Amino acid sequence: MLSAIVRSNGFAPGGINFDAKTRRESTDVNDLLYAHIGGMDAMALGLKLAAKLVDPGGALERVKRKRYSSWTGDVGAKIERGEATLVELEKLALAHEGEPAVGSGRQELADNIIAAVVG
Numbered sequence: 001m002l003s004a005i006v007r008s009n010g011f012a013p014g015g016i017n018f019d020a021k022t023r024r025e026s027t028d029v030n031d032l033l034y035a036h037i038g039g040m041d042a043m044a045l046g047l048k049l050a051a052k053l054v055d056p057g058g059a060l061e062r063v064k065r066k067r068y069s070s071w072t073g074d075v076g077a078k079i080e081r082g083e084a085t086l087v088e089l090e091k092l093a094l095a096h097e098g099e100p101a102v103g104s105g106r107q108e109l110a111d112n113i114i115a116a117v118v119g
Contacts, residue, residue, distance in 0.1 A: 002043075002050035018043070052117045060113045063106050 008050065019110050020035035022028075054062050070076045078084045 002046045003054050006047065006050045006054050049118055053114065060110060060117075063110050063113065067105055077080075 018036075018039060020032060020039050022035065026035070052058065055061060071080055071116050075084065075089075079089075
């Protein structure tokens with residue numbers, strides 16, 4: 001969710017539904033205040049980390065661009081624009097012999113990048 005907020009340059013005119021409640025033995029009104037402060041601090045840290053993860057020049061975005069690079073080619077771009085027909089895609093699929101080459105999604109690399117950013 002926080003990466004979507006960062007990618008959209010904020011969430012105006014909307015907002016975030018934030019709530020905090022007293023729990024366990026924290027029954028004092030000050031505990032509710034501390035819960036809100038802690039929650040907002042966690043949200044702020046999450047936004048900072050999300051900004052690092054979605055940085056267009058960052059390592060995670062490079063992995064993502066490479067993983068989905070076929071969507072920027074002729075056929076992929078046509079599908080994205082909603083202009084490709086099923087008949088056209090069927091002809092393309094039938095023109096290829098055998099199973100398509102399956103490349104690695106580099107999930108382990110992406111997980112390591114996230115772990116390094118989050119720390």
